[in-house]
Amino acid sequence: EALTLTGISLTKEQARVTLYGVPDKPGIAADMFETIGEAKIFVDMIVQGYDGEDGSTSVSFTVNQSDLKSGLEVAVAIREKHGMRDVQDGSDIAKITVSGIGLRSHTNVATVLFKQLTDLGINIEMVGTSELQVNVIVNEEKSDAALERLRQAFASSLE
Amino acid sequence: EALTLTGISLTKEQARVTLYGVPDKPGIAADMFETIGEAKIFVDMIVQGYDGEDGSTSVSFTVNQSDLKSGLEVAVAIREKHGMRDVQDGSDIAKITVSGIGLRSHTNVATVLFKQLTDLGINIEMVGTSELQVNVIVNEEKSDAALERLRQAFASSLE
Numbered sequence: 001e002a003l004t005l006t007g008i009s010l011t012k013e014q015a016r017v018t019l020y021g022v023p024d025k026p027g028i029a030a031d032m033f034e035t036i037g038e039a040k041i042f043v044d045m046i047v048q049g050y051d052g053e054d055g056s057t058s059v060s061f062t063v064n065q066s067d068l069k070s071g072l073e074v075a076v077a078i079r080e081k082h083g084m085r086d087v088q089d090g091s092d093i094a095k096i097t098v099s100g101i102g103l104r105s106h107t108n109v110a111t112v113l114f115k116q117l118t119d120l121g122i123n124i125e126m127v128g129t130s131e132l133q134v135n136v137i138v139n140e141e142k143s144d145a146a147l148e149r150l151r152q153a154f155a156s157s158l159e
Numbered sequence: 160e161a162l163t164l165t166g167i168s169l170t171k172e173q174a175r176v177t178l179y180g181v182p183d184k185p186g187i188a189a190d191m192f193e194t195i196g197e198a199k200i201f202v203d204m205i206v207q208g209y210d211g212e213d214g215s216t217s218v219s220f221t222v223n224q225s226d227l228k229s230g231l232e233v234a235v236a237i238r239e240k241h242g243m244r245d246v247q248d249g250s251d252i253a254k255i256t257v258s259g260i261g262l263r264s265h266t267n268v269a270t271v272l273f274k275q276l277t278d279l280g281i282n283i284e285m286v287g288t289s290e291l292q293v294n295v296i297v298n299e300e301k302s303d304a305a306l307e308r309l310r311q312a313f314a315s316s317l318e
């Protein structure tokens with residue numbers, strides 16, 4: 001079945017917060033994001049991988065840059081409550097999203113996206129992919145150029 | 160705008176591979192996933208967060224359990240080629256997916272999902288969320304019960 005992409009988009013002025021040493025036991029993620037929601041902070045991407053440590057992991061989330069200050073305040077409160085190791089953050093980042101259908105059987109979409117970014121010398125900072133979307137976080141600086149290039153690279157698959 | 164969910168699904172018999180000490184510079188992700196694709200391994204989720212280390216990070220991907228053996232072989236080859244620190248894996252995991260529209264403005268979807276899993280004593284192992292989907296990886300064991308519970312919890316929002 002031919003690859004069908006429904007869109008490629010760029011969301012600039014993003015920021016991220018990462019918590020380290022997050023206790024890896026039930027209830028922590030629920031509490032973290034309930035607290036973040038109560039602070040009226042809209043979270044876009046949430047990414048949690050495997051840290052390779054027993055009993056703890058790290059969790060990153062992205063927000064609009066205008067919410068970074070409150071996002072950090074909430075993260076620090078969460079860290080204190082649960083005894084997490086550290087909070088780090090980053091700004092001047094952008095999210096690039098390639099949307100489509102059935103991306104699991106077209107796993108080269110991610111590879112093509114990664115290659116295009118690499119060819120522009122862009123470092124891939126964060127990745128979250130699913131059946132419907134490939135999302136990457138990059139520095140804002142070359143992100144407009146990246147969007148242009150990706151629209152050309154994927155032109156034949158875009159509806 | 161009211162929350163609209165288009166589906167909740169469960170994909171069992173999944174496995175994951177995580178590479179640690181991945182050089183955090185352009186070209187690595189592209190090379191990794193081109194190599195994995197050439198081995199005819201279909202990757203479902205890719206997750207890369209921020210490791211908090213300078214110059215390196217970790218990358219996880221999920222595959223069908225039947226592809227874990229080849230996924231590991233490829234990962235070990237990638238580790239050797241780029242001098243990465245470690246490869247770890249896990250199996251008997253399942254992916255729970257909540258699909259909808261505009262999830263960025265309904266960030267409580269993730270929170271509700273996390274809470275429902277917590278109430279069943281289920282540990283959340285991996286997370287990747289986007290505007291269209293919340294994906295979590297859990298142990299397979301209680302995943303059917305989780306699916307049932309989530310369909311009830313989200314009944315009023317499911318189309």
Ligand SMILES: C[C@@H](O)[C@H](N)C(=O)O
Nearest residue numbers: 025026027028029283
């Ligand atoms: C780290 C966090 O996701 C934890 N495993 C939980 O289930 O809440």
Ligand SMILES: C[C@@H](O)[C@H](N)C(=O)O
Nearest residue numbers: 124184185186187188
């Ligand atoms: C780790 C990997 O994503 C790397 N930053 C790259 O751009 O390829």
